[in-house]
Amino acid sequence: MDPTIEINERVDVVAVYKKQGDISTLCMPCKMRWRNQEINLTELALRHPTVAGKRMLHVFHVSDGTNAYRLEFDSEALTWTLVALMAGDYFELSPE
Amino acid sequence: MNYRLNKEQPQVMHIDLNSAFASAEQQAWPVLRGRPMGVTNRLSKECCVIAASYEAKALGIRVGTRMSEALALCPQFIMLETDPTKYTHMYQGLIRIMKDYSPKIKMKSIDEGIIDFHGVHRKQTLEEIGYEIKQRVYKDLGDHMRINVGIGTNRFLAKMAAGWHKPDGLDTLDHRNLIDFYKSIELEDITGIADAFGSRLRAHNIFTPMQFLEADDDLLRRRVFKSINGLHWHERLRGYEVDDYETKLGMVGRQWVLPKASNDDEWLRSCLHYLATTAGMKLRYRNVEARGVCVWVSFNMGGGWKDKKMLRQTFYTDADIWLHVSRLFDHRPKHMTIRTMGMYLYELTPSSKSQLNMFDDVAKAGNLSDAIDEINDFYGNFTVFTADTLTGKKSVKQKIPFGGTEYFELLLKRA
Numbered sequence: 001m002d003p004t005i006e007i008n009e010r011v012d013v014v015a016v017y018k019k020q021g022d023i024s025t026l027c028m029p030c031k032m033r034w035r036n037q038e039i040n041l042t043e044l045a046l047r048h049p050t051v052a053g054k055r056m057l058h059v060f061h062v063s064d065g066t067n068a069y070r071l072e073f074d075s076e077a078l079t080w081t082l083v084a085l086m087a088g089d090y091f092e093l094s095p096e
Numbered sequence: 097m098n099y100r101l102n103k104e105q106p107q108v109m110h111i112d113l114n115s116a117f118a119s120a121e122q123q124a125w126p127v128l129r130g131r132p133m134g135v136t137n138r139l140s141k142e143c144c145v146i147a148a149s150y151e152a153k154a155l156g157i158r159v160g161t162r163m164s165e166a167l168a169l170c171p172q173f174i175m176l177e178t179d180p181t182k183y184t185h186m187y188q189g190l191i192r193i194m195k196d197y198s199p200k201i202k203m204k205s206i207d208e209g210i211i212d213f214h215g216v217h218r219k220q221t222l223e224e225i226g227y228e229i230k231q232r233v234y235k236d237l238g239d240h241m242r243i244n245v246g247i248g249t250n251r252f253l254a255k256m257a258a259g260w261h262k263p264d265g266l267d268t269l270d271h272r273n274l275i276d277f278y279k280s281i282e283l284e285d286i287t288g289i290a291d292a293f294g295s296r297l298r299a300h301n302i303f304t305p306m307q308f309l310e311a312d313d314d315l316l317r318r319r320v321f322k323s324i325n326g327l328h329w330h331e332r333l334r335g336y337e338v339d340d341y342e343t344k345l346g347m348v349g350r351q352w353v354l355p356k357a358s359n360d361d362e363w364l365r366s367c368l369h370y371l372a373t374t375a376g377m378k379l380r381y382r383n384v385e386a387r388g389v390c391v392w393v394s395f396n397m398g399g400g401w402k403d404k405k406m407l408r409q410t411f412y413t414d415a416d417i418w419l420h421v422s423r424l425f426d427h428r429p430k431h432m433t434i435r436t437m438g439m440y441l442y443e444l445t446p447s448s449k450s451q452l453n454m455f456d457d458v459a460k461a462g463n464l465s466d467a468i469d470e471i472n473d474f475y476g477n478f479t480v481f482t483a484d485t486l487t488g489k490k491s492v493k494q495k496i497p498f499g500g501t502e503y504f505e506l507l508l509k510r511a
Contacts, residue, residue, distance in 0.1 A: 001163075002175060002176055002177070003127075043126060045123060045125070045126050046123050046124040046182070046185075048185035050181040054475060061124035061125065070124075086125050086127050091172065
């Protein structure tokens with residue numbers, strides 16, 4: 001039905017900030033450490049801003065080639081949160 | 097036969113995001129691409145699809161299909177809840193692109209808009225601009241986002257052209273291919289001709305778009321549509337512009353389907369107060385004041401209740417709106433369990449705020465309302481709000497507005 005798994009956990013992130021380019025690709029989270037796993041992020045699918053009260057959040061939808069993740073960067077607290085993930089193998093396990 | 101078609105060069109472009117919400121989700125979640133999926137406002141057993149991906153549409157799952165039916169058609173069907181901020185981002189991006197080509201753009205809804213090129217000096221043809229916009233959508237909004245582009249001499253033909261070759265089409269409809277186009281479609285394929293109008297046309301021996309085109313304007317006006325609409329259709333089908341007008345704002349309001357039917361007075365009042373507050377925001381955003389107020393509910397076991405009141409003086413502050421709304425709401429049959437409720441304000445007149453008021457207390461109430469709006473404009477929605485709406489604010493979720501984009505513009509302004 002809905003394959004989204006809510007996580008809402010703080011994570012370590014390595015991001016690359018480019019000197020120039022399109023705003024949607026200026027900042028790219030490349031690597032994330034979550035529950036002692038290092039995950040290489042290979043695709044930035046969508047980035048968009050949102051707000052939580054007065055705080056500006058940047059939402060990054062990224063993928064490691066298999067799974068997809070929703071990361072949020074809090075521009076005031078300077079923290080990264082893994083909000084949700086969608087496992088690629090969900091579709092292999094779901095009924096035909 | 098001379099159809100008196102409009103032979104001017106097409107200057108109107110219609111842009112339509114393909115399966116907008118579903119495509120936005122597939123853009124954000126790459127694992128969903130190529131899979132049948134849909135989007136709904138609130139996930140539940142009996143929720144229905146408000147946007148379906150092309151893969152789902154190919155299986156017969158369309159807007160309005162219930163979750164249970166969708167799962168019967170495709171057990172792997174994925175349904176996600178709407179994510180308004182994502183669509184806001186897409187909407188803003190589309191507007192940004194469109195504004196680069198003409199100052200005269202009009203968003204028809206959250207996922208479609210019109211660019212009017214009349215009076216715009218340009219070096220490219222409209223087809224070239226259409227292909228360029230497609231590339232920019234691909235680059236700026238995402239590589240999974242696709243648009244249909246339609247070009248015509250009026251808004252109607254531009255929209256018809258945009259729907260000609262879905263998805264990802266680009267077509268022009270003008271006097272050179274219009275007759276062939278009408279010969280290739282059915283009556284109900286015409287935008288704006290649904291079952292009711294279709295039956296009305298058939299009752300007058302009009303069974304095809306060509307017969308519709310050939311119909312006399314007098315027949316359409318006097319007998320088929322029995323209004324000026326008949327004449328409008330006569331002109332519209334020939335490519336003359338009749339839809340470029342501003343609609344008059346008749347009412348502003350909000351309605352809400354309760355997640356669970358209830359007759360808990362305290363909770364219902366808080367939710368209604370929240371609806372009234374957001375309707376007040378819309379009222380002031382449109383710079384109008386209201387004289388009439390209406391509150392309505394529908395009951396869980398069927399039927400409903402409605403009450404209206406027309407006041408002598410106009411009003412616009414949250415305090416006044418809630419005073420009138422709550423008085424009406426108190427008259428409802430309180431033992432009945434409510435499923436849906438709503439309120440609207442009508443008899444709208446332009447704001448008279450700029451006029452000095454003789455009565456000090458009226459001016460003070462207005463100043464307080466303005467000050468609260470200013471704080472909320474600066475610090476974000478509901479920074480200052482009535483404590484009574486606290487529960488309602490948590491319960492009433494912001495949903496995607498269909499149809500007009502006026503409220504959406506307000507959300508963007510306040511974001």
